[in-house]
Amino acid sequence: MNRLRRFFHTPEAIAGASILALLIVMALVAPLLFSGDPQAIAGPALLPPFQDWSLPLGTDRLGRDVLAELFHGARTSLAVGLAAAAAALFIGALVGTLAGFAGGLIDEMLMRVTDAFQTVPSFLLALAFVSIVGPSLGAVVAAIALGAWTGPARVARAEVLSIRERDYVAGARVIGMHPLEIAFREVLPNALPPVLALSSVIVAAAILTEAALSFLGLGDPNRVTWGGMIAEGRAVLRSAPFLSVVPGIALVLTVLGVYLAGEGVVESTAVRRSLS
Amino acid sequence: MSELTISRRGLLAGSALLLASTALPTIGLAQTPKKGGRLVLAADSEPRNLNPAIVASNGVFFISSKIVETLAEASFDGKDGLQPRLALSWDGAADGLSVTFKLRDGVKWHDRKPFTSADVAFSALQIWKPLQNLGRTVFKDLEAVDTPDELTAIFKFAKPTPFQLIRNALPALSSVVPKHLYEVGKIEDNPANNAPVGTGPFKFAEYKAGQYYRLTRNDAYWGKDEPYLDEIVYQVLPDRTSAAAALEAEEIQLAAFSAVPLADLDRISKVPGLKVITKGYEGLTYQLVVEINHRRKELADLKVRQAIAHAIDKDFVVKTIFLGYAATATGPVPKNDPQFYTADVETYPFDVAKANALLDEAGYKRTDDGKRFSLKLLPAPYFNETKQFGDYLRQALAAIGIEAEIVNNDAAAHIKAIYTDHAFDLAVGPPVFRGDPAISTTILVQSGIPDGVPFSNQGGYKNAELDALIAKASETLDTSARTDLYKEFQKKVAADLPLINVAEWSFISVARDTVGNIANNPRWAVSNWADTYLAG
Numbered sequence: 001m002n003r004l005r006r007f008f009h010t011p012e013a014i015a016g017a018s019i020l021a022l023l024i025v026m027a028l029v030a031p032l033l034f035s036g037d038p039q040a041i042a043g044p045a046l047l048p049p050f051q052d053w054s055l056p057l058g059t060d061r062l063g064r065d066v067l068a069e070l071f072h073g074a075r076t077s078l079a080v081g082l083a084a085a086a087a088a089l090f091i092g093a094l095v096g097t098l099a100g101f102a103g104g105l106i107d108e109m110l111m112r113v114t115d116a117f118q119t120v121p122s123f124l125l126a127l128a129f130v131s132i133v134g135p136s137l138g139a140v141v142a143a144i145a146l147g148a149w150t151g152p153a154r155v156a157r158a159e160v161l162s163i164r165e166r167d168y169v170a171g172a173r174v175i176g177m178h179p180l181e182i183a184f185r186e187v188l189p190n191a192l193p194p195v196l197a198l199s200s201v202i203v204a205a206a207i208l209t210e211a212a213l214s215f216l217g218l219g220d221p222n223r224v225t226w227g228g229m230i231a232e233g234r235a236v237l238r239s240a241p242f243l244s245v246v247p248g249i250a251l252v253l254t255v256l257g258v259y260l261a262g263e264g265v266v267e268s269t270a271v272r273r274s275l276s
Numbered sequence: 277m278s279e280l281t282i283s284r285r286g287l288l289a290g291s292a293l294l295l296a297s298t299a300l301p302t303i304g305l306a307q308t309p310k311k312g313g314r315l316v317l318a319a320d321s322e323p324r325n326l327n328p329a330i331v332a333s334n335g336v337f338f339i340s341s342k343i344v345e346t347l348a349e350a351s352f353d354g355k356d357g358l359q360p361r362l363a364l365s366w367d368g369a370a371d372g373l374s375v376t377f378k379l380r381d382g383v384k385w386h387d388r389k390p391f392t393s394a395d396v397a398f399s400a401l402q403i404w405k406p407l408q409n410l411g412r413t414v415f416k417d418l419e420a421v422d423t424p425d426e427l428t429a430i431f432k433f434a435k436p437t438p439f440q441l442i443r444n445a446l447p448a449l450s451s452v453v454p455k456h457l458y459e460v461g462k463i464e465d466n467p468a469n470n471a472p473v474g475t476g477p478f479k480f481a482e483y484k485a486g487q488y489y490r491l492t493r494n495d496a497y498w499g500k501d502e503p504y505l506d507e508i509v510y511q512v513l514p515d516r517t518s519a520a521a522a523l524e525a526e527e528i529q530l531a532a533f534s535a536v537p538l539a540d541l542d543r544i545s546k547v548p549g550l551k552v553i554t555k556g557y558e559g560l561t562y563q564l565v566v567e568i569n570h571r572r573k574e575l576a577d578l579k580v581r582q583a584i585a586h587a588i589d590k591d592f593v594v595k596t597i598f599l600g601y602a603a604t605a606t607g608p609v610p611k612n613d614p615q616f617y618t619a620d621v622e623t624y625p626f627d628v629a630k631a632n633a634l635l636d637e638a639g640y641k642r643t644d645d646g647k648r649f650s651l652k653l654l655p656a657p658y659f660n661e662t663k664q665f666g667d668y669l670r671q672a673l674a675a676i677g678i679e680a681e682i683v684n685n686d687a688a689a690h691i692k693a694i695y696t697d698h699a700f701d702l703a704v705g706p707p708v709f710r711g712d713p714a715i716s717t718t719i720l721v722q723s724g725i726p727d728g729v730p731f732s733n734q735g736g737y738k739n740a741e742l743d744a745l746i747a748k749a750s751e752t753l754d755t756s757a758r759t760d761l762y763k764e765f766q767k768k769v770a771a772d773l774p775l776i777n778v779a780e781w782s783f784i785s786v787a788r789d790t791v792g793n794i795a796n797n798p799r800w801a802v803s804n805w806a807d808t809y810l811a812g
Contacts, residue, residue: 040674
């Protein structure tokens with residue numbers, strides 16, 4: 001409770017959390033509010049916003065409802081962002097803990113692999129992966145996670161390196177626990193908080209990467225994505241700019257919200273740490 | 277008061293006269309072509325091989341048709357729709373076994389060597405027949421080319437070949453390349469494929485990858501006073517939205533092949549100094565076609581194919597996707613073809629209820645979730661419009677209970693998926709009608725084509741009756757009998773739906789007012805531009 005109060009202490013955190021809450025609500029109510037296929041043709045093509053109140057944000061080049069697409073796009077963006085971040089954190093924590101706890105040759109090997117992934121720009125990696133595997137939601141998530149797990153791996157390893165020298169770890173060894181059990185039951189949970197602090201950055205980056213992939217036509221064509229909407233609208237940028245601007249604003253707000261909320265979490269934990 | 281009105285009127289009249297007098301000389305200039313100047317235009321692709329004798333495609337012609345000429349070019353008012361280029365006349369024998377070309381005298385290659393019938397014989401036998409994508413079919417029975425003198429070339433065919441077909445093939449398939457440069461070494465690896473040498477009004481000057489192609493004036497061109505332009509520069513602008521901006525900023529003077537997106541035309545037509553031209557592509561009609569994989573048991577059922585045809589609102593496609601710059605299609609020959617088109621075929625008006633009834637009849641009832649079966653749909657990535665039609669088709673199919681999953685590929689992967697791997701159920705393709713159904717249209721439905729031949733029937737469709745009709749038409753010499761056979765062909769295709777023709781469209785040019793002699797033949801964008809000029 002205390003922590004929550006501290007979290008809501010900063011205006012950034014409040015702004016970030018409310019944007020995120022709005023987004024989550026959008027994603028949740030999308031199938032209720034706009035049941036049926038969001039890509040169905042709902043009206044005349046290229047209807048500007050605020051003309052027809054049954055289609056408040058107008059329609060795109062085929063006559064699809066922009067508002068419905070925006071809501072369903074929020075689902076894709078959030079789903080991809082969260083799934084990719086979860087996968088990246090999971091792989092990163094796993095690799096980092098193993099490397100830090102095992103040390104020696106395993107550490108060297110795992111860290112060199114991490115280096116190798118870190119030297120390739122993550123967007124290029126995602127681009128290459130999706131072009132080979134073919135565009136689908138799973139492939140996009142995997143592609144983004146593939147470029148994002150190195151940060152958490154490094155942070156986790158650094159934490160584990162300091163934790164494994166603690167007394168309770170030595171104690172666990174003495175009572176004869178299996179090293180893997182020690183690593184994942186004793187060390188990892190304590191190394192996790194700073195790794196989780198990276199999550200907001202990763203989610204924000206994942207949402208942007210997903211949008212960029214969709215913009216380049218490498219997103220899942222059977223789903224509405226904000227990046228895909230921007231790409232669609234680009235052909236008519238001069239005559240119907242709202243088609244690109246609306247999802248663009250949504251994207252900016254989302255990334256900003258995720259980032260601000262993440263900042264809030266970091267700050268509230270920092271206050272807690274300095275207090276303790 | 278009245279005095280004032282009179283004086284004002286007088287003033288107006290006077291200024292109008294003054295305006296007219298300054299305007300007159302410019303009008304005069306626009307009518308007589310002016311020499312000199314550099315035409316800068318947008319190019320959206322960068323073909324590596326610029327030899328039109330090997331790669332007969334519009335992307336290559338767009339650049340190399342100015343350098344390498346054909347025997348004849350399409351024409352709005354010439355006899356048989358042709359005007360002479362390197363050949364002055366063409367004459368088919370009654371038995372269909374030979375065609376005699378009389379060639380133009382005094383034509384020189386860009387390297388000053390004389391152009392002779394030996395060049396024509398070499399191009400036809402060594403390149404068009406064995407190597408060219410389209411020539412392989414049209415010239416398959418070409419046996420020899422006799423050259424009794426330097427200005428006569430007689431094509432000899434092993435089997436009777438319709439003269440009508442040869443005539444219709446001349447504008448696109450008969451690019452003549454110099455024998456003296458191509459006779460040594462492998463033709464495919466010849467350096468002249470990347471820096472072509474021809475007889476045309478412009479010479480190839482340079483190519484900077486990702487930037488531009490530059491052509492310069494051929495001073496020794498055979499056309500009197502031609503060409504008018506000094507230089508043509510193709511500015512590479514792969515991004516479609518940038519062509520419109522470049523036109524407005526006067527960085528380029530011409531954007532052909534719909535480089536300006538259709539959605540921007542309405543706006544750009546109102547920009548002073550720019551004109552939107554829809555003519556000049558009549559000989560290059562693209563067809564929006566739903567390709568069908570007949571290996572799928574549902575799609576092998578004619579009722580299902582009819583249902584899909586009824587589910588597509590062609591008027592919506594023309595109005596919304598092509599913004600009116602297209603026509604609805606009735607069959608495999610486009611409406612604007614003057615020789616072969618017939619409207620007397622089965623049509624499939626937009627009727628969702630009927631489509632649903634047909635599917636029920638075929639035994640594909642809706643399950644509890646409202647779906648009958650699902651399909652993989654591959655829209656061709658070459659055009660915005662084919663991609664958008666893919667999105668539309670998915671919705672149209674959803675309305676009749678067929679769930680379509682869209683699979684996007686890049687151009688190379690798309691061609692492989694459809695024409696080699698057959699990994700599709702439905703595909704959206706843009707085949708081109710090239711003035712005669714035998715050139716690139718019958719191949720879309722004919723059976724027995726080996727795997728991997730792009731833009732051919734790879735859907736596993738087999739109809740012995742239709743195959744026999746195609747074979748018969750290919751050896752019918754009499755023009756009207758042949759035309760009738762192709763009308764029959766259209767009827768059969770429309771009735772049995774090996775594929776579904778949705779719409780046919782062509783391209784739009786946007787140019788500055790100063791560019792003259794635009795769109796003066798049905799293949800203007802891919803003709804030689806000897807008479808194109810820049811005023812002012």
